[in-house]
Amino acid sequence: SQQGEEDPQALSIQEGENATMNCSYKTSINNLQWYRQNSGRGLVHLILIRSNEREKHSGRLRVTLDTSKKSSSLLITASRAADTASYFCASILIQGAQKLVFGQGTRLTINP
Amino acid sequence: GAVVSQHPSWVICKSGTSVKIECRSLDFQATTMFWYRQFPKQSLMLMATSNEGSKATYEQGVEKDKFLINHASLTLSTLTVTSAHPEDSSFYICSARMGQGLYGYTFGSGTRLTVV
Numbered sequence: 001s002q003q004g005e006e007d008p009q010a011l012s013i014q015e016g017e018n019a020t021m022n023c024s025y026k027t028s029i030n031n032l033q034w035y036r037q038n039s040g041r042g043l044v045h046l047i048l049i050r051s052n053e054r055e056k057h058s059g060r061l062r063v064t065l066d067t068s069k070k071s072s073s074l075l076i077t078a079s080r081a082a083d084t085a086s087y088f089c090a091s092i093l094i095q096g097a098q099k100l101v102f103g104q105g106t107r108l109t110i111n112p
Numbered sequence: 113g114a115v116v117s118q119h120p121s122w123v124i125c126k127s128g129t130s131v132k133i134e135c136r137s138l139d140f141q142a143t144t145m146f147w148y149r150q151f152p153k154q155s156l157m158l159m160a161t162s163n164e165g166s167k168a169t170y171e172q173g174v175e176k177d178k179f180l181i182n183h184a185s186l187t188l189s190t191l192t193v194t195s196a197h198p199e200d201s202s203f204y205i206c207s208a209r210m211g212q213g214l215y216g217y218t219f220g221s222g223t224r225l226t227v228v
Binding site for chain 2: 033035040041042043045088098099100101102103104105107
């Protein structure tokens with residue numbers, strides 16, 4: 001079952017612009033992670049934010065988490081053509097077998 | 113860092129045959145491995161969770177007899193798609209977790225299965 005919804009489903013911007021992707025989830029989480037997937041490839045872990053954190057940075061990435069709204073956002077600043085990929089949020093449910101459950105994903109296209 | 117090797121990266125098989133996909137943790141022992149399926153332009157859907165030495169736990173709607181999972185050692189889990197049909201064509205990805213930590217999930221590079 002899917003844990004979250006991502007918004008937008010597809011995003012196309014010009015190189016150099018910032019890209020913001022949002023993720024909402026349904027149940028309580030321990031942490032939330034963001035992954036990138038290039039077309040037809042495996043997943044690359046980008047960043048993890050714990051449930052007691054509100055914001056986290058890693059290079060050009062900025063992630064926020066609002067547990068009251070059950071939502072998270074991923075901001076990529078100064079986008080590059082190489083950032084073109086699908087981005088997924090994923091969360092580990094507090095209850096259960098600690099399964100990593102993915103959102104629907106956002107397909108990001110950076111136009112040169 | 114932790115590396116998970118998935119093999120093969122792609123496979124084409126005839127309808128009715130079985131296909132085995134391997135997922136190996138190369139430099140760590142994976143107590144738990146997860147198998148996902150991904151259709152084109154869709155997200156990853158968790159199929160099952162496998163723990164070393166015990167039976168896999170399947171998600172609702174996933175056929176246990178069709179998708180056989182074996183996790184015989186701490187470094188190897190296999191997914192066998194039995195009597196494959198064209199609708200089984202998909203991208204299959206495994207993930208391995210080191211220990212009981214909530215943070216150490218590593219993904220394989222995926223297997224593209226095409227059933228003709």
